[in-house]
Amino acid sequence: xxAAKKKPAARKAPAKKVAAKKVAAKKPAAKKTAVKKVxxxxxxxxxxxxxxxxxxxxxxxxxxxxxxxxxxxxxxCRVILAARDAALGEEAAQPLRAEGLDVRVEKLDVSDxxxxxxxxxxLRQAGIAVDILVNNAGIYDRTPVLTLPTETFMNVFRTNTLxxxxxxxxxxxxxxERQWGRVVMVxxxxxxxxxxxxxxxxxxxxxxxxxxxxxxxxxxxxDAVRPGWVKTRLAGDLGKDSVxxxxxxxxxxxxxxxxxxxxxxxxxxxxxxx
Ligand code: NAP
Numbered sequence: 001x002x003a004a005k006k007k008p009a010a011r012k013a014p015a016k017k018v019a020a021k022k023v024a025a026k027k028p029a030a031k032k033t034a035v036k037k038v039x040x041x042x043x044x045x046x047x048x049x050x051x052x053x054x055x056x057x058x059x060x061x062x063x064x065x066x067x068x069x070x071x072x073x074x075x076x077c078r079v080i081l082a083a084r085d086a087a088l089g090e091e092a093a094q095p096l097r098a099e100g101l102d103v104r105v106e107k108l109d110v111s112d113x114x115x116x117x118x119x120x121x122x123l124r125q126a127g128i129a130v131d132i133l134v135n136n137a138g139i140y141d142r143t144p145v146l147t148l149p150t151e152t153f154m155n156v157f158r159t160n161t162l163x164x165x166x167x168x169x170x171x172x173x174x175x176x177e178r179q180w181g182r183v184v185m186v187x188x189x190x191x192x193x194x195x196x197x198x199x200x201x202x203x204x205x206x207x208x209x210x211x212x213x214x215x216x217x218x219x220x221x222x223d224a225v226r227p228g229w230v231k232t233r234l235a236g237d238l239g240k241d242s243v244x245x246x247x248x249x250x251x252x253x254x255x256x257x258x259x260x261x262x263x264x265x266x267x268x269x270x271x272x273x274x
């Protein structure tokens with residue numbers, strides 16, 4: 001007799017399963033409809049013909065800059081591989097040209113305003129307009145803040161911050177005139193307030209200022225990107241990601257469609273806090 005009393009409880013279990021199935025069956029159908037409705041409202045995105053664009057990458061003779069130059073070239077852009085030592089630039093350009101990429105080398109020391117102006121003048125004379133500017137050149141310094149000589153600070157600041165300002169001043173006006181342009185600042189998580197400004201003083205301050213510069217240049221449409229810790233001479237043993245991966249994050253922003261984000265700070269492909 002006690003066994004017979006237990007039977008009704010056992011029959012209730014299948015009823016729960018049916019209820020669960022009903023919910024599961026309803027949800028995906030509703031989601032799919034919503035996605036379709038939103039998608040149908042978006043205007044068709046105009047494809048960009050990258051073969052009509054010229055990209056200038058600073059500090060492109062090695063590291064992330066060289067790989068960004070390669071990836072932009074592979075996307076179809078004509079590439080200006082800018083290097084402070086033209087001979088090193090030519091050396092770096094050889095394998096890219098061997099891949100069939102359109103690469104021109106330009107001498108450009110971003111820490112020297114006159115060098116930036118001279119480079120811009122040479123390109124103007126040659127009838128070359130820069131459509132995409134990647135402010136990549138950068139240096140690192142480990143001097144502690146309390147013993148930081150002004151000259152050391154200024155050297156890092158001139159390269160990492162003022163260099164990007166001078167290049168922006170040299171090339172953004174032409175972009176505005178032609179009503180098309182891309183500017184990517186290669187920043188760093190080590191100079192981000194939201195992540196505690198963890199870099200050594202000169203570097204962190206120069207990158208924080210670069211981020212501030214990005215905000216101030218936002219009307220001219222630059223995006224800032226942090227490539228992650230990338231295996232290059234600058235990162236030393238700390239590098240984790242491959243140069244290809246880090247450069248891919250930079251190239252992604254340089255090749256954004258016309259309705260892409262602007263004036264933001266990106267970790268990888270995601271928008272992040274300054
Ligand atoms: P890298 O291998 O040391 O390369 C730095 C490049 O900048 C070199 O081509 C160097 O040229 C050039 N450069 C330095 N001073 C210059 C100047 N005054 N004018 C023109 N070019 C100059 O470093 P990287 O890792 O590729 O770094 C590239 C950028 O990514 C930097 O802005 C860096 O702050 C940023 N970043 C890197 C990492 C990382 O994990 N590697 C992480 C965050 C951000 P020379 O060969 O003549 O020295």
